[in-house]
Amino acid sequence: MRGNNVVGLLFSNVHDERIRELTEKRAMASVPFGGRYRMIDFILSSMVNCGINKVGVITKSNYQSLMDHLGSGKAWDLSRKREGLYMLPPFGEQSSISNSRIDALSSSSRFLTSSKEDYVLLSNCDMVCNIDFKQVISFHLKKQADITVVYRFGKIPDKMSNTGVFEIDPDGRVRDMLIDPKVEGECNYGLNIILIRRELLIKLVADCVSRNLYDLERDLLQRNIGDYQVYAYEFQGFLQTITSANSYFEANMALMLPQVRAQLFNPERPVYTKVRDDMPARYGLGSNVSNSLVADGCQVEGEVENCVLFRGVRVDKGAKLRNCVIMQDSDIGAGTRLSYVITDKNVVIKADRSLMGFQSYPVFISKGSIV
Amino acid sequence: MLPKQEVVAMLLAGGQGSRLGVLTKNLAKPAIPYGGKYRIIDFPLSNCVNSGIETVGVLTQYQPLVLNDYIGSGQPWDLDSMDAGVHMLAPYQRGRKADWYKGTANAIYQNIPFIERYHPDYVVILSGDHIYKMDYSKMVAYHKEKEADCTIAEIEVPWEEAPRFGILNTQEDGRIYEFDEKPRKPKSNKASMGIYVFTWSKLRKYLEADEAAPKSSNDFGKDVLPAMLNAGERLFAYHFCGYWKDVGTIESLWESNMDLLDPNTELNLGEPSWKIYSRNPVMPPHYIARDARVQNSLVAEGCNVYGETDFAVLFSGVYLAPGAVVRDSIIMPGVRVEEGARIQYAIVSEHSVIGKNAVIGARPEEIEDKDKWGVTVIGDNCVIAADTVVPPKAMIDSEEVQ
Numbered sequence: 001m002r003g004n005n006v007v008g009l010l011f012s013n014v015h016d017e018r019i020r021e022l023t024e025k026r027a028m029a030s031v032p033f034g035g036r037y038r039m040i041d042f043i044l045s046s047m048v049n050c051g052i053n054k055v056g057v058i059t060k061s062n063y064q065s066l067m068d069h070l071g072s073g074k075a076w077d078l079s080r081k082r083e084g085l086y087m088l089p090p091f092g093e094q095s096s097i098s099n100s101r102i103d104a105l106s107s108s109s110r111f112l113t114s115s116k117e118d119y120v121l122l123s124n125c126d127m128v129c130n131i132d133f134k135q136v137i138s139f140h141l142k143k144q145a146d147i148t149v150v151y152r153f154g155k156i157p158d159k160m161s162n163t164g165v166f167e168i169d170p171d172g173r174v175r176d177m178l179i180d181p182k183v184e185g186e187c188n189y190g191l192n193i194i195l196i197r198r199e200l201l202i203k204l205v206a207d208c209v210s211r212n213l214y215d216l217e218r219d220l221l222q223r224n225i226g227d228y229q230v231y232a233y234e235f236q237g238f239l240q241t242i243t244s245a246n247s248y249f250e251a252n253m254a255l256m257l258p259q260v261r262a263q264l265f266n267p268e269r270p271v272y273t274k275v276r277d278d279m280p281a282r283y284g285l286g287s288n289v290s291n292s293l294v295a296d297g298c299q300v301e302g303e304v305e306n307c308v309l310f311r312g313v314r315v316d317k318g319a320k321l322r323n324c325v326i327m328q329d330s331d332i333g334a335g336t337r338l339s340y341v342i343t344d345k346n347v348v349i350k351a352d353r354s355l356m357g358f359q360s361y362p363v364f365i366s367k368g369s370i371v
Numbered sequence: 372m373l374p375k376q377e378v379v380a381m382l383l384a385g386g387q388g389s390r391l392g393v394l395t396k397n398l399a400k401p402a403i404p405y406g407g408k409y410r411i412i413d414f415p416l417s418n419c420v421n422s423g424i425e426t427v428g429v430l431t432q433y434q435p436l437v438l439n440d441y442i443g444s445g446q447p448w449d450l451d452s453m454d455a456g457v458h459m460l461a462p463y464q465r466g467r468k469a470d471w472y473k474g475t476a477n478a479i480y481q482n483i484p485f486i487e488r489y490h491p492d493y494v495v496i497l498s499g500d501h502i503y504k505m506d507y508s509k510m511v512a513y514h515k516e517k518e519a520d521c522t523i524a525e526i527e528v529p530w531e532e533a534p535r536f537g538i539l540n541t542q543e544d545g546r547i548y549e550f551d552e553k554p555r556k557p558k559s560n561k562a563s564m565g566i567y568v569f570t571w572s573k574l575r576k577y578l579e580a581d582e583a584a585p586k587s588s589n590d591f592g593k594d595v596l597p598a599m600l601n602a603g604e605r606l607f608a609y610h611f612c613g614y615w616k617d618v619g620t621i622e623s624l625w626e627s628n629m630d631l632l633d634p635n636t637e638l639n640l641g642e643p644s645w646k647i648y649s650r651n652p653v654m655p656p657h658y659i660a661r662d663a664r665v666q667n668s669l670v671a672e673g674c675n676v677y678g679e680t681d682f683a684v685l686f687s688g689v690y691l692a693p694g695a696v697v698r699d700s701i702i703m704p705g706v707r708v709e710e711g712a713r714i715q716y717a718i719v720s721e722h723s724v725i726g727k728n729a730v731i732g733a734r735p736e737e738i739e740d741k742d743k744w745g746v747t748v749i750g751d752n753c754v755i756a757a758d759t760v761v762p763p764k765a766m767i768d769s770e771e772v773q
Contacts, residue, residue, distance in 0.1 A: 034655065034656070034670070035655070035656035036655070036656055050404035074446070106614060255655075255658075256658070256676075258658075261655060261658065265654070265655040270653040270654075271653070271655070272653055275447070275651045277447075277646050277647070277648050277649065277651065278641070279406070279407070279408070279641045279647070279669075280407030280408050280669040280670055280671040280672075280684075280685075280686075281657065281669070281670050281671075282631075282632075282641075282664055282668075282669055283665045283667065283668045283669075283670065284666070284667065285634075285666060285667055286666065287665065288664075289659045289663070289665055290659060290660065290661045290662070290663060291659070291660060292658070292659050293655070293656045293657070293658055293659075294656055294657055294658075294659060294670070295656035295657075295672065296408070296656075296671065296672050297641065299641075305642045306398070308656075309554055309656075334584075
């Protein structure tokens with residue numbers, strides 16, 4: 001059986017500014033990750049796997065590569081006659097409030113009003129995780145909540161801003177919400193994933209707009225904590241929020257851990273992505289690869305250690321790569337040494353070059369560069 | 372009425388492929404996994420699409436379940452178009468009569484109504500057991516240029532191997548004057564590749580005549596083509612140069628997979644202008660662990676490699692435990708190789724488990740009696756117990772193991 005009375009809605013540009021290098025020519029949602037994915041694949045696949053068959057993707061800027069990636073939505077089984085994938089680019093010229101999710105929701109109000117589903121699941125695309133939303137939905141229904149927010153217990157990741165911190169009673173109801181408070185140690189911090197009744201969302205958004213309030217956290221959530229039944233669902237599985245180039249790098253490296261891969265790539269809830277029809281990766285004579293993630297279409301003849309190689313990467317003889325993230329179709333020349341380097345797509349590093357970054361400051365090479 | 376298609380391709384995929392033993396127990400030969408992520412049928416289908424042929428009939432008869440499921444709507448090959456696309460054609464009942472496909476020619480004969488729907492000028496007949504990349508549109512152009520009634524693709528094989536093939540003897544202009552089926556003393560080394568282009572009106576006439584002939588075995592090679600030649604029709608040979616391999620036997624299937632590991636191979640599957648499409652598994656990139664050793668190998672997505680591989684083809688989702696060794700072998704999707712197991716010169720079929728310290732196959736230099744050596748085959752879903760030794764040339768069936 002398909003369909004579960006929930007419509008998904010994704011903000012593809014939120015937090016673009018956190019990794020400027022990678023979002024210069026693309027939205028956060030289409031930042032490549034983990035050898036063959038784009039950031040949006042994780043949350044979008046989670047949505048599809050829980051039975052959601054209508055998803056709107058709100059875009060604001062730089063969304064060409066995202067549109068190319070999503071296409072008709074076929075790879076997520078969202079290319080359908082009934083429902084499916086809806087791209088929601090900026091509507092008209094009047095909207096100008098920078099990266100306001102309230103503004104984006106307000107200009108997508110047609111999508112919301114014309115949907116038949118009773119609930120809306122909102123999320124950003126800056127998280128690497130595989131959430132079983134079926135559990136979030138049944139929690140929401142069991143608690144008869146108006147709004148359910150998904151949170152995590154732990155230390156707030158570095159450089160994460162505009163974060164809601166919740167005070168939760170034993171029943172799971174949110175009693176108080178603070179935004180970016182000064183906290184030492186662990187707390188319940190929000191993940192910007194919200195499940196809400198569709199009619200209520202439309203009402204609250206209209207209410208915010210009429211008062212010229214445009215902050216989703218402060219104006220839509222915090223202001224209404226007392227008036228509505230707001231519940232919080234704790235997600236305990238693997239999750240890495242991309243808050244900086246550093247955390248992007250670390251999230252890629254986390255994939256080397258078997259328990260992370262087991263949670264993220266749970267075969268019962270697969271992560272879908274665009275198909276490229278590359279041949280399997282080919283290892284040559286003398287290749288020496290250890291603790292690395294390698295995608296289809298790679299040709300490896302050199303030494304690779306602690307690296308993520310995206311689809312179609314070539315590593316020539318004698319090249320030595322350590323702690324690198326090498327994106328699609330990059331060529332690493334013979335004898336080149338790289339350490340703590342992130343290359344964007346289609347980068348060519350010629351023979352015998354040497355580039356060294358540091359764990360806390362990886363070197364970034366932008367799309368299509370030739371070194 | 373459907374729009375006219377100039378060319379319709381008919382892919383013969385009904386054969387059992389009995390020489391492949393346990394590998395074709397539960398699936399038809401064209402559905403056999405090949406090259407780390409493909410199935411054999413991906414090659415003719417991708418060739419069709421890349422050549423601009425959008426209408427393909429796939430004739431199935433033996434174990435069609437896996438094949439039907441794999442082809443589906445044809446979307447992975449871009450063959451899910453509105454008026455054309457791929458069609459699975461199994462034999463069916465008509466009137467009071469029901470017939471299995473009696474032979475290759477009869478299979479096409481029974482599907483004349485399918486072909487007629489598209490009013491084609493030409494029909495391309497393909498088989499589902501060869502690995503090659505070929506532009507059929509060039510062959511059709513040659514067929515037109517020669518004003519031929521039938522064109523047969525031909526490849527030059529080493530003279531010493533020519534007696535294994537159907538040999539085409541041609542005049543200087545390429546016109547065929549004689550077929551020589553497995554000749555003891557070949558006059559030429561031009562072997563038929565089993566790829567035919569026919570002018571449809573001619574073929575239809577000969578298929579109907581062949582069906583009416585009571586003694587015919589209804590086979591293209593044995594009946595239809597000789598009949599056309601004897602009647603003086605224009606039959607031409609089309610020269611093909613490049614990689615082509617019949618993978619109808621365990622040895623040739625193994626060799627053809629190993630050919631992919633040769634850095635100078637003629638068969639480049641990474642060519643962007645002539646991609647081989649397949650139904651892609653939804654799996655993460657593969658992981659190579661810290662103490663793993665991977666050389667001269669093809670590794671598909673979803674694999675977890677903790678052991679050692681050299682000259683191996685690992686399909687998607689293979690798990691290789693620490694200390695496991697795979698050499699000169701083909702490991703099909705979803706296989707688990709447990710710690711210390713050793714696999715050499717073997718083909719391990721889908722979802723089998725090789726127990727701890729089991730030894731599968733052997734290197735030819737380890738065996739004194741060369742007649743006893745051969746590629747070992749483990750069928751699908753076999754569970755090989757720990758410490759088991761499976762000798763070279765053995766063929767293990769999952770039912771036997773239990």
